[in-house]
Amino acid sequence: MSQRDLVAELRAAHVEAPPEVRERVRLVAAGAPAPPRRITWRRALVVVVPVAAALAATIVFTRPAKQQQTVLEANKPARIQPSAGAATDRAAKAFAVPSPTNRVQKYEATLSLRVEHARDVSDGVKRALRIATSFGGYSSSVHAETHGSRAVADLTLRIPRTRIQEAMAKLAQLGTITDENVSTVDQTALLNNTDRKIARLQKQLAKLRAEPKSDGNDRSIAALVKRIETLQRGEATTRRNAHYATVHLHLETPPVTVAQKHGHGPLHGVGVALTWLGIGAVYALAIGVPVAVLLGIVWLCVRIVRRRRENALLQI
Amino acid sequence: MTFQQAAEAHLDDVYGYLAWFTSDRFAAEDLTAVTFERALRLWHRFDPDRGSVRTWLCQVARTVALDHFRSERRRTRREELAAPPEAIDFRFAEGLSPDLESALARLTAGEREVVALRVLLDLDAGAAARILGISPTNCTTRLNRALKKLEEALHVAA
Numbered sequence: 001m002s003q004r005d006l007v008a009e010l011r012a013a014h015v016e017a018p019p020e021v022r023e024r025v026r027l028v029a030a031g032a033p034a035p036p037r038r039i040t041w042r043r044a045l046v047v048v049v050p051v052a053a054a055l056a057a058t059i060v061f062t063r064p065a066k067q068q069q070t071v072l073e074a075n076k077p078a079r080i081q082p083s084a085g086a087a088t089d090r091a092a093k094a095f096a097v098p099s100p101t102n103r104v105q106k107y108e109a110t111l112s113l114r115v116e117h118a119r120d121v122s123d124g125v126k127r128a129l130r131i132a133t134s135f136g137g138y139s140s141s142v143h144a145e146t147h148g149s150r151a152v153a154d155l156t157l158r159i160p161r162t163r164i165q166e167a168m169a170k171l172a173q174l175g176t177i178t179d180e181n182v183s184t185v186d187q188t189a190l191l192n193n194t195d196r197k198i199a200r201l202q203k204q205l206a207k208l209r210a211e212p213k214s215d216g217n218d219r220s221i222a223a224l225v226k227r228i229e230t231l232q233r234g235e236a237t238t239r240r241n242a243h244y245a246t247v248h249l250h251l252e253t254p255p256v257t258v259a260q261k262h263g264h265g266p267l268h269g270v271g272v273a274l275t276w277l278g279i280g281a282v283y284a285l286a287i288g289v290p291v292a293v294l295l296g297i298v299w300l301c302v303r304i305v306r307r308r309r310e311n312a313l314l315q316i
Numbered sequence: 317m318t319f320q321q322a323a324e325a326h327l328d329d330v331y332g333y334l335a336w337f338t339s340d341r342f343a344a345e346d347l348t349a350v351t352f353e354r355a356l357r358l359w360h361r362f363d364p365d366r367g368s369v370r371t372w373l374c375q376v377a378r379t380v381a382l383d384h385f386r387s388e389r390r391r392t393r394r395e396e397l398a399a400p401p402e403a404i405d406f407r408f409a410e411g412l413s414p415d416l417e418s419a420l421a422r423l424t425a426g427e428r429e430v431v432a433l434r435v436l437l438d439l440d441a442g443a444a445a446r447i448l449g450i451s452p453t454n455c456t457t458r459l460n461r462a463l464k465k466l467e468e469a470l471h472v473a474a
Binding site: 003007009010011014015018021026028029030031307311313314 | 318319320323324327328330331332335336345348349352353356359382385386389408409410411412413416424425426429431435436438449463464466467470
């Protein structure tokens with residue numbers, strides 16, 4: 001019999017499991033649970049993609065719109081927008097120092113503003129002068145200078161004290177407030193003292209005039225009159241000065257910051273990271289390769305031993 | 317494919333493989349049942365992308381049969397001291413000539429296994445090699461040796 005005939009006869013043989021084995025297996029298979037759903041990469045994608053999209057959408061839509069701007073301007077003082085009513089309120093609130101009109105007070109304010117460009121300094125000076133004039137005030141001094149993109153201006157404005165708060169609110173809109181200072185000194189008591197002193201002197205003067213004339217009497221009268229006039233002039237000057245508030249306005253562009261060079265390019269961090277990754281990889285290779293080789297050898301030995309035992313077992 | 321369908325479709329294959337492998341009808345019947353019990357427990361691990369159900373069931377059956385051989389060897393070692401093992405009258409399949417039956421009986425378990433897989437179950441070299449845990453070339457070599465041995469046995473019988 002040739003090998004081909006042998007194979008043909010073997011293939012023609014039919015082996016069928018006995019009915020009792022069939023029944024046993026049927027009983028075993030009857031207890032099989034429903035087939036579990038396999039997680040293929042397509043099914044995983046069907047779940048993962050919508051979940052990722054939903055997460056991304058949640059992050060994008062729930063993030064505050066002005067968060068980035070807030071972070072960027074966290075270190076900057078708040079800029080007061082010219083058209084914003086809230087800005088006016090803020091400026092008014094910032095200088096809300098009570099200045100009663102029935103009292104005589106010396107009012108001084110210092111306001112430092114930062115503007116973006118040198119031309120804004122020039123415009124700011126013009127607008128500040130217009131503001132002072134519009135409130136019935138005037139400028140007592142103006143000093144402005146420009147060096148390239150850097151510009152500075154210092155103004156001293158005299159504005160009626162009754163309208164100082166409105167004027168300050170308007171001036172604050174010229175730029176970003178970097179510094180502000182307000183001081184008031186009440187001079188009513190001083191003027192009252194002067195008034196009492198003048199009244200006393202006038203009584204003395206009336207008494208002297210009632211006395212008979214003499215050279216000494218005339219000299220005393222002349223001295224008293226001169227002193228009373230001096231006191232009255234001083235009082236008038238004080239009242240006139242108190243009528244106007246003094247505002248020192250300082251406008252300037254931001255200082256030009258020169259970028260400091262560290263000798264590193266923009267990809268320096270990437271280079272450092274790659275260097276450390278390389279070092280890590282070398283260490284991993286130095287340790288991992290011998291371990292992997294050792295594990296491979298052990299695995300091969302186990303496999304060979306198992307194969308030999310199996311072959312010995314099958315030599316029955 | 318459900319486990320029930322797989323069991324129904326490949327019961328004869330598994331039984332035939334185990335019967336030829338063990339050359340013991342009673343052992344094959346028990347091992348077939350054990351194979352399907354174990355396969356049921358491991359059914360969640362079956363991956364159709366890595367091979368057919370028949371190949372996977374034969375792999376499970378082989379593991380079960382090897383366990384059986386190990387336990388039999390231990391048992392035989394103990395018992396043959398008291399009494400020699402009895403020869404079991406076993407027929408490999410219906411329709412085989414007596415000479416071929418006796419020639420098959422002379423083969424070792426390893427040789428019968430490869431003949432069962434490649435000839436009886438008609439598996440290709442790759443699938444049979446995967447069950448045996450060897451390379452397809454090695455599987456073919458084993459089959460040729462087994463067939464040559466069968467041929468020689470038949471020649472001697474003739």
